[in-house]
Amino acid sequence: MLAREFNHGEPVSDYCKALAMFLTSKKGWTVDLVVFGSLTHSSDETLSENFHVHRVPFPIHTDSYFNWMMLVNNEFKLKGRELYTKKRAFDIIHANDWSTAPAAISLSKYLELPVTMTLHSTENQRGFGTPHSSIISTMEWFACFEIPKIIVSSNDTLNSLKYDLGVPEGKMLLARTYEAGWERIIADYFESVVSASANAKKKEEDAARK
Amino acid sequence: MKILMATWEFPPYKVGGIASHCEDLSRALTQLGHAVHILTYGHEDSTSTNKDGVVVHRLHSTDKAPDTASWAQYLGLRMEQKAVSLFREHGGFDLVHAHDWMMVPAGVGIKKLLGIPLVFTLHSTEAGRSSIHDSYTKMINDLEWLGTFESAKTITVGADFCDEVRHLFNVPQEKIHYIPNGVDVSKFDKLKYFVDRNDYAASWEKIILFVGRLTHQKGLEFLLSAAPEVLKHHPEAKFVIAGGGDIDYYKSMAYRLGLGGKALFTGYVDQDFLPSLYSTADIVVAPSIYEPFGIVALESSAARKPIVGSYTGGLKETIIHEWNGLHTYPANWQSIAHQLNRVLSDDSWADWMGQNGRSRVEREYSWEKIAYWTIGVYGQVIGLW
Numbered sequence: 001m002l003a004r005e006f007n008h009g010e011p012v013s014d015y016c017k018a019l020a021m022f023l024t025s026k027k028g029w030t031v032d033l034v035v036f037g038s039l040t041h042s043s044d045e046t047l048s049e050n051f052h053v054h055r056v057p058f059p060i061h062t063d064s065y066f067n068w069m070m071l072v073n074n075e076f077k078l079k080g081r082e083l084y085t086k087k088r089a090f091d092i093i094h095a096n097d098w099s100t101a102p103a104a105i106s107l108s109k110y111l112e113l114p115v116t117m118t119l120h121s122t123e124n125q126r127g128f129g130t131p132h133s134s135i136i137s138t139m140e141w142f143a144c145f146e147i148p149k150i151i152v153s154s155n156d157t158l159n160s161l162k163y164d165l166g167v168p169e170g171k172m173l174l175a176r177t178y179e180a181g182w183e184r185i186i187a188d189y190f191e192s193v194v195s196a197s198a199n200a201k202k203k204e205e206d207a208a209r210k
Numbered sequence: 211m212k213i214l215m216a217t218w219e220f221p222p223y224k225v226g227g228i229a230s231h232c233e234d235l236s237r238a239l240t241q242l243g244h245a246v247h248i249l250t251y252g253h254e255d256s257t258s259t260n261k262d263g264v265v266v267h268r269l270h271s272t273d274k275a276p277d278t279a280s281w282a283q284y285l286g287l288r289m290e291q292k293a294v295s296l297f298r299e300h301g302g303f304d305l306v307h308a309h310d311w312m313m314v315p316a317g318v319g320i321k322k323l324l325g326i327p328l329v330f331t332l333h334s335t336e337a338g339r340s341s342i343h344d345s346y347t348k349m350i351n352d353l354e355w356l357g358t359f360e361s362a363k364t365i366t367v368g369a370d371f372c373d374e375v376r377h378l379f380n381v382p383q384e385k386i387h388y389i390p391n392g393v394d395v396s397k398f399d400k401l402k403y404f405v406d407r408n409d410y411a412a413s414w415e416k417i418i419l420f421v422g423r424l425t426h427q428k429g430l431e432f433l434l435s436a437a438p439e440v441l442k443h444h445p446e447a448k449f450v451i452a453g454g455g456d457i458d459y460y461k462s463m464a465y466r467l468g469l470g471g472k473a474l475f476t477g478y479v480d481q482d483f484l485p486s487l488y489s490t491a492d493i494v495v496a497p498s499i500y501e502p503f504g505i506v507a508l509e510s511s512a513a514r515k516p517i518v519g520s521y522t523g524g525l526k527e528t529i530i531h532e533w534n535g536l537h538t539y540p541a542n543w544q545s546i547a548h549q550l551n552r553v554l555s556d557d558s559w560a561d562w563m564g565q566n567g568r569s570r571v572e573r574e575y576s577w578e579k580i581a582y583w584t585i586g587v588y589g590q591v592i593g594l595w
Contacts, residue, residue, distance in 0.1 A: 059359075060352040063279070063345040070283040070315060071356075078322035102287050106323050109294045134274040135284065 002076055002093070002100035004069070006035040006053055012096050012120055015153070015177065017047075022183035023190070024050040030089065034079045036072050054079055066132035066139075069099045076103035084111055091194040092116065098123075098136060101143035114197045116190070117143055118151040124164040125156060141165050149193070151186060153177045211588055212245045214296070214306040214320065216289055216313040218282060220250040220266060224481055226423070227391070227505050228309050228333055231367075234394055237262035238581035247296060247303070249289040249316065267292055278312065279349060286316030293320045304592050305329055305362075311336070311350050314357040321360060327591045330361035332375055334502045339427060355379045358386070362591040365389050365584070368524035371502035387587055390524070392577040393508035395568070398489070403482045407490040410474060415448040416554060419491035419515075421484065421506050422498075424455030429497035429520060434463050434473065435543035436497075436550065441472055444554040452487060454478035488513035493553050493560065499541050501525055507535070508575050511567025516560045518549045534567035 001020065006013045020031040030050040037043055037055025045053045056075040062068040080103060084090055095104030095117040108115035123137040130136075144150050144167045151173045152158045158174055161167040173189055175182040215236060219229040236246040240263045252268025259265050269288040275281035297303060307329040308317025314330070321328040336342060336350040358364045358379045364386045366372040372388040375381060411417050418440075422428040430451065440447050449472060451460065457475055464473040479487055488494065494510035496519035503524035510517040511528075517535035519525040529535040536553065538545040553560050589595050 060349075060356060061345075062349040062352070067279050067283055067349060070280075070287070071318075074315070074319045074322050077319060081323060081325060106287075106290055106294065106319070109291060110297075110323055131276040132280060135272060135276065135280050138272050138274045138284070 001031055001033045001096070002080070002104050003033060003035050003096040004072075004099045006033060006055070015118070015120070016096060019183050019186060020051045021048065023187055024048055026184075027187050027191070029190075032083050032087075032090075034076050034083070036075075054083070064130075064132050066136055070102060073100065073103040076100060077106055080107045081110070091197070092190055094118070094190075095143070095147070096120065098139040098143055101139065101147070105143065105146045114193045115147055116149050116151060116193065117147045118153065118186075119144070119157060119161065120153060121157055122160040122164060124160050137165070144171070149173055149189065151175055151189070153182070211305075211585070211592070212247075212300060212303045213239065213588070214247050214249060214293055214303045214326075216249045216286075216306060216308040216316045216320070218251050218285065218310075218312045220248055220268075221481070223251060226333075230481060230505075231333070231391060232309060233262075233264075234392060234577045235581060235584065236264040238392075238577035239584065240264050241578070242581055242585065244585070245300075247300075249292060251285055267296070277346065279346070279353075282312040283315045286313070286319055289316040290319040290323060293324060297324055302326075305588060307331065307588075308357065308361075309333065311353040311357065314353045314360075318356065318360045327362040328357075328360055329363050329365065329587060329591055330357040331365040331367070332357065332371075332502075333367055334371075334500075335375065335378060337378060338374065338500045338502065361385075363387060363587050365587060367391050367503040368501075369527055370523050374502075389580055389583045389587070390527075390575060391503050391505050391508065392575045392580040393505070393512045393571050394577060395512045395572055398485045398509075398512040398514075401486050401489065403480075403486060405483050405486045405490060410450050410476070410487075410490060411448040414446060416444070416446050416492040417448050417450050417490055418550060419450050419452065419488065419494045419510075420497070421452045421479070421487070421494070421509070422496070424451070424453050424457055424460050427498065427500045428453075429499045429541060430460055431463060432541055432543045432546055433495055433497040434460065434467055434469065436547035437464075437469050437473065438467055439544070439547035440550045440554070441469075443551050447472070447550070447554060449473045450476065450487075450491070452476045452479045452484075484509065485513065488515060491515050493518060493550065495546070495550065496520065496525055497538070497540075497546055498522060498525065504528060508571050510535075511564070511571045514561075514564035514568045516553055516563035517567065518546065518553060530566075530570075532563075534563050534570055 003016050023029040033053045042057045043055045056079045058072045058075050093104050093108050093115040095101045104115050123133050175185040217232040221233050239246050246264050248266045256268045271285035305327045306320045309331050317328050342351050358381045366375050369388050494515050494517045496506045498520050501523040507517045507528035519529050520540040521537040522540045531537045536549040538549050
């Protein structure tokens with residue numbers, strides 16, 4: 001799981017925490033969450049038996065959030081590759097927002113793992129108010145194009161994806177966070193993706209054997 | 211070795227000198243038996259193998275970027291994803307070699323994703339090109355630092371420039387190398403494209419040629435200021451200014467100095483026509499204030515022309531005073547006028563210096579030699595020696 005940050009009270013952080021706790025406690029999965037840490041320090045924390053948070057450092061400031069986030073994504077790629085090499089246990093990569101999509105997509109291509117993303121809001125919803133809004137929106141479009149299924153938390157975001165970014169409705173999974181059971185909807189989807197991926201790999205191996 | 215090389219410009223897309231540098235270096239590396247894949251910008255995605263056997267992968271970026279840095283970030287992401295598919299297709303690469311700050315996001319991304327070492331070449335610095343005066347230029351400066359920090363080896367194109375980079379970014383001495391630019395002298399012997407000398411000067415005039423971007427860094431204002439003094443002693447002098455940039459500013463300066471028809475601004479000249487343009491010149495002049503390397507000195511020598519250039523940066527080493535050209539004090543028009551007048555007064559000395567320059571570039575600045583040095587650095591990076 002990739003997110004920009006992991007701080008108490010920050011909405012995306014709380015979302016990641018709730019989903020991770022559900023996946024670990026109810027489904028018995030292991031979740032490694034990779035987020036930005038600080039300019040100089042990295043840290044690894046274990047929040048519950050199978051929920052680990054890895055904070056990666058990035059040493060420079062930039063002129064804009066877009067440029068900074070794109071560079072921080074390089075650190076996410078390194079951490080993701082290192083964790084995979086160490087554990088060899090990932091089944092799926094889950095990005096949160098455009099700000100982690102570059103790393104998630106690149107890692108999924110390199111590690112040949114399925115990838116999904118929750119888009120918590122779009123740049124259109126946020127008001128398109130910065131000089132980099134256009135390129136951020138382009139990055140959102142790119143992520144929606146590259147990633148097979150986009151999870152959204154509200155009808156507003158679903159509509160923005162549909163009408164502002166042109167994402168087909170069938171490509172979206174709505175799991176409203178203000179309704180009970182949203183974690184289960186996502187967890188069930190994760191399971192179906194992992195299962196489909198395993199079946200596809202098995203078929204490939206069988207075909208190669210023949 | 212299998213080398214991924216990231217450069218935002220590669221012929222036919224050319225803005226600065228990096229395109230030609232990468233073209234010549236990749237050709238020389240390929241001729242030595244190494245496989246080179248270029249990742250670069252293109253109007254649309256494509257892959258082709260050029261006449262030198264170099265595989266060129268062009269990737270489109272975005273037209274939604276508000277500045278060069280974010281444009282380069284997006285291009286870098288696309289390059290990185292192409293690198294993943296090439297990595298699988300070709301069974302891996304030994305290293306990625308990125309050129310200048312615009313390719314730092316791509317180079318670092320590829321390094322971290324694929325787990326291969328990064329070699330980083332700096333052709334100039336933001337601190338030298340302009341100054342670090344706002345958050346944007348500071349970011350470029352920081353990206354240059356990041357390139358030196360993340361790379362296994364940093365290559366610089368000038369000896370003085372190597373010291374500049376080492377001090378500016380606190381690069382450990384053992385991590386930084388100086389490998390000069392090279393010049394392909396064959397381009398100056400077998401001209402493919404021709405310019406007509408009559409378009410630039412009368413038959414009795416002697417052409418003093420300036421080639422470069424018309425920016426403050428190149429010191430053109432000092433050459434123009436020197437021109438009246440040169441013309442007083444040598445009315446046969448004709449100043450031909452080849453390059454794009456702040457052309458209107460310099461044209462108005464030439465007008466104010468009363469240079470009239472004695473200063474001709476050609477605008478940007480395509481790289482293909484440059485060897486022929488050099489061949490029409492009598493003297494080449496490089497009045498730069500800041501010049502990490504100064505390819506113009508090698509090109510003038512390849513064309514057997516004497517060079518009058520500032521005693522700064524790479525020109526300190528490419529010009530041997532009174533042997534293949536003359537040094538001037540940087541940012542000093544009197545010095546430029548004095549040295550130009552000396553060369554204009556002695557044709558046989560000018561010819562002798564031109565010949566000396568040619569033999570030196572053949573001996574010391576061939577791309578084959580530069581490719582060998584680069585392979586030396588690559589070999590250290592991947593632990594061959």
